[in-house]
Amino acid sequence: MTSSPYTKxxxxxxxxxxxxxxxxxxxxxxxAPGDNKRWEGIIAVTRGGMIPAxxxxxxxxxxxxxxxxxxxxxxxxQVGELKVIKNTMLETDGQGYLVIDxxxxxxxxxxxxxxxxxxxxxxxxxxxxxxxKLVDTFVDKFSQDTWVRFPWDMELGYAQPLVNx
Numbered sequence: 001m002t003s004s005p006y007t008k009x010x011x012x013x014x015x016x017x018x019x020x021x022x023x024x025x026x027x028x029x030x031x032a033p034g035d036n037k038r039w040e041g042i043i044a045v046t047r048g049g050m051i052p053a054x055x056x057x058x059x060x061x062x063x064x065x066x067x068x069x070x071x072x073x074x075x076x077x078q079v080g081e082l083k084v085i086k087n088t089m090l091e092t093d094g095q096g097y098l099v100i101d102x103x104x105x106x107x108x109x110x111x112x113x114x115x116x117x118x119x120x121x122x123x124x125x126x127x128x129x130x131x132x133k134l135v136d137t138f139v140d141k142f143s144q145d146t147w148v149r150f151p152w153d154m155e156l157g158y159a160q161p162l163v164n165x
Contacts, residue, residue: 029059092119
């Protein structure tokens, strides 16, 4: 087993995630295309993009939501083989659509998203340097060696101190 490239942890709470999703919605509202300044719909990248996509859809009053199901992590927080499990059923190059994900890490997933939906506006809550150029709009940036822990991936338990004496 290879060692993890992540040496830091950031824990995001449900409250922070909701606040950051609303902040992203505010930014996306300013960038809405067309004369009516509205997005056509949202394509959520599963699984991480589903919760921010739901919050953004509510805030921007968007009813058309689809998914692009891509997997690139294995069960041990390691980047594995990229698999497109379900391509969006919308027949579009993405023009006028938002693609929402929680985080861009290495950029592998979003490179595939760009290939499939070249004209879409890609928005993520968080970016890391390796994938930042693939994202049109984001809320916050973390170093490449930071593992972002989302509330849906955690359970309550003992927290190991940074220093053991």
